[in-house]
Amino acid sequence: MSPRGRPRAPGLALLATAGVMLVLMARADEVPRFPEGAAVFQANCAVCHRATGAGTPGLAPPVTQYPPRFIATPEGRRQLALTVLFGMFGDIVVAERHYNFKMPDFVRLDDATLAATLNFVVFDLGHAPAEAAPLTVSDIAAERPRALDGSAVLAHRGEVVAQLAP
Ligand code: HEC
Structure with a gap:
């Protein structure tokens, strides 16, 4: 019998239960809409763009700024496909910072x-409106034969950004 220890036990048990429930709720919120894309992103992209897509200053831009806006226009959607297919090279400005390294x-x-x-970048990390149409296999296939270089992808990005609503 330990009269000093006993009365605290139910409180601790409650706290522990609440803690487990909070962790479970947080996890449920984070289940990605595009889990396969999430795995590929963490394996291939997070080293530069970080797991959250927030980017690395001086190295790689956040992917949470422009991609969710690009998804809304035909040329923006093409830009997304071109960037991952062929990479991109040259100076861009995202959230008032310059990036000039090779994607x-x-x-x-x-x-x-x-x-x-x-789609993981645009919808899960970038929180694009859920009603926007996800990219399809044919969206990527349509751009693959173009075989652009990274500077041409950058030039196309300039045109797309100029057409976005301010
Ligand atoms: C070696 C570092 C590196 C890796 C790995 C990398 N990126 Fe990038 N990414 C960059 C850089 C640098 C840029 C900006 C290029 C520039 O300045 O022209 C960029 C740009 C982008 C953009 C364009 C953002 C915009 O505002 O136009 C997207 C989208 C993107 N990356 C997605 C990805 C995805 C998806 C992957 C994995 C499949 C990936 N990146 C892997 C470095 C990287």
């Missing part, structure tokens, strides 16, 4: 994998 190409990944990865 590698991922032309070796298949169309379904690239579509899922971009």
Whole structure:
């Protein structure tokens, strides 16, 4: 019998239960809409863009700023596909910071994998409106034969950004 210890036990048990419930609720919130894309992103992209997509200052931009806006226009959707297929090279400004490093190409990944990865970026990390249409396998397949280089992808991005609503 330990009269000093006993009365605290029910409180601790309650706290522990509440803690477990909070963890479970937080996890349920984080279940991605595009889980396959999430796995590819964490394996191939997070090293530069970080797990949250927030980017690495001086190295890689956040992918949470422009991609969720690009998904809303036909040229923006093409831009997303071109960036992952062929990479991108040259100065861009995102959230008032300059980035001027090489985004590698991922032309070796298949169309379904690239579509899922971009959809994870746009909808799960970037919180694009849920009613926007996700990228499809044919969206990626349509751009693959173009075989652009990273500077041409950057030039196309300039046109797309100029057409976005301010
Ligand atoms: C070696 C670092 C690196 C890796 C790995 C990487 N990126 Fe990038 N990414 C960059 C850089 C750097 C840029 C900006 C290029 C520039 O300045 O022209 C960029 C740009 C982007 C953009 C364009 C953002 C915008 O505002 O236009 C998207 C989308 C993107 N990356 C997605 C991905 C995805 C998806 C992956 C994984 C399949 C990936 N990146 C892997 C470095 C990386």
